[in-house]
Amino acid sequence: MRRLHALLSSDRAVGLLFIAPFVVTAIVFMVYPVVEAIRMAFYSYNPLRPDLSAFVGIANFEFLFSDPLFWDSLWQATVWTLLSILFQTILGVGIAMLLHRALFGMAFFRGLLLFPYIVPTVVIALIWRWIFNPEIGVVNYSLLASGIIREPVYWLSTPTMAMASTIMLNVWKYTPFVVICVLARLQTVPLELYDAAKVDGAGFIRRFIDVTLPQLREVLIVVIVFRTIWTFNKFEEIYLLTKGGPGTSTFNLAVYSFEQSMASLRLGVGAATGVVMMIMLLIGSIVYLRITKFGEEVR
Amino acid sequence: MEVRLERINKRFGAVQILKDIDLVFPSRKFVTLLGPSGCGKTTLLRMIAGLEDITAGKIWFGERVVNELAPRDRNIAMVFQSYALYPQMTVRRNLGYGLRVRGTPVSEIDTAVERVARILEIDHLLERKPAQLSGGQRQRVALGRAMVRKPDIFLMDEPLSNLDAKLRVTMRGELRRFHLDLNATTIYVTHDQLEAMTMSDLIAVMHHGVVQQYGTPAEIYSKPANLFVAGFIGSPPMNFLEGEISNRRFLVGDGSLPLPALQVEANAQKAVLGVRPQDLSRAPAAGQDTITGTISLVELLGSEKLVEVQLQNRKRMSIQLRADAFVEMGALFHLRFDPQRLHLFDKESGNIIPASN
Numbered sequence: 001m002r003r004l005h006a007l008l009s010s011d012r013a014v015g016l017l018f019i020a021p022f023v024v025t026a027i028v029f030m031v032y033p034v035v036e037a038i039r040m041a042f043y044s045y046n047p048l049r050p051d052l053s054a055f056v057g058i059a060n061f062e063f064l065f066s067d068p069l070f071w072d073s074l075w076q077a078t079v080w081t082l083l084s085i086l087f088q089t090i091l092g093v094g095i096a097m098l099l100h101r102a103l104f105g106m107a108f109f110r111g112l113l114l115f116p117y118i119v120p121t122v123v124i125a126l127i128w129r130w131i132f133n134p135e136i137g138v139v140n141y142s143l144l145a146s147g148i149i150r151e152p153v154y155w156l157s158t159p160t161m162a163m164a165s166t167i168m169l170n171v172w173k174y175t176p177f178v179v180i181c182v183l184a185r186l187q188t189v190p191l192e193l194y195d196a197a198k199v200d201g202a203g204f205i206r207r208f209i210d211v212t213l214p215q216l217r218e219v220l221i222v223v224i225v226f227r228t229i230w231t232f233n234k235f236e237e238i239y240l241l242t243k244g245g246p247g248t249s250t251f252n253l254a255v256y257s258f259e260q261s262m263a264s265l266r267l268g269v270g271a272a273t274g275v276v277m278m279i280m281l282l283i284g285s286i287v288y289l290r291i292t293k294f295g296e297e298v299r
Numbered sequence: 300m301e302v303r304l305e306r307i308n309k310r311f312g313a314v315q316i317l318k319d320i321d322l323v324f325p326s327r328k329f330v331t332l333l334g335p336s337g338c339g340k341t342t343l344l345r346m347i348a349g350l351e352d353i354t355a356g357k358i359w360f361g362e363r364v365v366n367e368l369a370p371r372d373r374n375i376a377m378v379f380q381s382y383a384l385y386p387q388m389t390v391r392r393n394l395g396y397g398l399r400v401r402g403t404p405v406s407e408i409d410t411a412v413e414r415v416a417r418i419l420e421i422d423h424l425l426e427r428k429p430a431q432l433s434g435g436q437r438q439r440v441a442l443g444r445a446m447v448r449k450p451d452i453f454l455m456d457e458p459l460s461n462l463d464a465k466l467r468v469t470m471r472g473e474l475r476r477f478h479l480d481l482n483a484t485t486i487y488v489t490h491d492q493l494e495a496m497t498m499s500d501l502i503a504v505m506h507h508g509v510v511q512q513y514g515t516p517a518e519i520y521s522k523p524a525n526l527f528v529a530g531f532i533g534s535p536p537m538n539f540l541e542g543e544i545s546n547r548r549f550l551v552g553d554g555s556l557p558l559p560a561l562q563v564e565a566n567a568q569k570a571v572l573g574v575r576p577q578d579l580s581r582a583p584a585a586g587q588d589t590i591t592g593t594i595s596l597v598e599l600l601g602s603e604k605l606v607e608v609q610l611q612n613r614k615r616m617s618i619q620l621r622a623d624a625f626v627e628m629g630a631l632f633h634l635r636f637d638p639q640r641l642h643l644f645d646k647e648s649g650n651i652i653p654a655s656n
Contacts, residue, residue: 195345197396198369199376199397214387
């Protein structure tokens, strides 16, 4: 009894008590699913016949690596991720630099910018399906009316255009995230650095390269890592906009995994896909952080 | 190169920052813009650099009006308060940046950088980044970056204010030496009157966007043009007494003091009398030229003692005595005023009432 009292009154106990809710939540909702997914990747598991569940070794991975659709999905996921991140970063930095200027009405624009980021993806995907609709969509209407195109463009029903459309949606929705991160950093860049560069003779482009970019380096590294992980794993935007189609032309690994698990009821293969994605992102992130020497730069 | 300011005005919206500034910075002189924060001195310096628009007026560099010239075309160099070194570049690249931007050949840049690094004794730091340097070293790099290009005009915006007190004293001497070696016009901004007094050939004292007085340190110290300058320059600060001029005497409370002959004789004029703590002395007994009070505070400054005397009208005066002077709290003290060392100011305008000598 005395021991318990001593334990509870110690700082250690208080500390443990404070972190307990998080630890429990993390174990239940993060650690357990990951462990379970890894375990499942080595099992054959059909939810309709749980009694037939059996350990199959690396059979799920063999299936995966011999499935051409897996490789197609990996390639498409890479294209979709790289292009999305590229455009988001360029646009994000550009817009942030515009918004950074103290012009009239910028506060309003900054508020407006958050809009795509806060609207649920389902709503956005549905709206974009209307926008991209070849017959009645506003995109084709505007392009036709302004004479830029003569024939309606089939945005979501040709492979290339469907991929472009999903990238556009992703860029539209997540550029604000980049803008906000970059803007926050821009506002802390000492103005004297720009003055010094001006006196030294640097023009606008030199100042961007020698003052702005180095200051943005760290935030861009973080933003790119996070955006890459999130985009590579993205499921709902593609699925809601194109369902992976036409055909399988916009499948990424998340859609592939979903289709394997839910449509083909190969939960083991779905889980194995998840494990492969996790390993790739892990390796990719580590290599990227090493190359960019993140955190080594002394200010 | 001579720099001349002609009726310079600066407005931010409705706020007037600078009013009709007329100043000439003679070629190769070290001129300080001195004033409290918010007086517009940094804004003025930035206008000379071309970093700030000019609302009205003209800035001349020699025979040329530079109002519309970009900073890069003015052949100036500037040292900033925060040093503003490029954090991702080594000291070598920081020093050479201005030359590199201008497309100077690499071999020339190397020679120039190494020459300046040797002068400033930072040649062993060339491969380091700014974050790996101490405050004093950064200060030198910032100075070096300004020196590398051999500018016509040096602009310095409170370059010593981020250094500790001891280093500041050392750097004061060094900056002065560099100025003499470099043969360029230096315009230096500070709020520290000691820096201004020790380093400058000329000082422009600024307040509320107006130049209050422009002259040599000695002139500004011994002949302050108005109450603001008198109170701002000198440490410990000048004592002020409000009173009235009457029959060549200054009436204050129940005492009166002899005055020097004034250029314009005044009678029954409300005035403020200023006297520096160093110019007061102790009288053994009350007399024609003394005022009596009681000692209310004694501070030992090391080589001197600063004694505060409270007069009958509760006004406090400080007087500087030798450190070994015997003073006792609460004791009577007779302050002697030397008529030749008084400053009289008009109470209304705050301007000096000049003595006739």
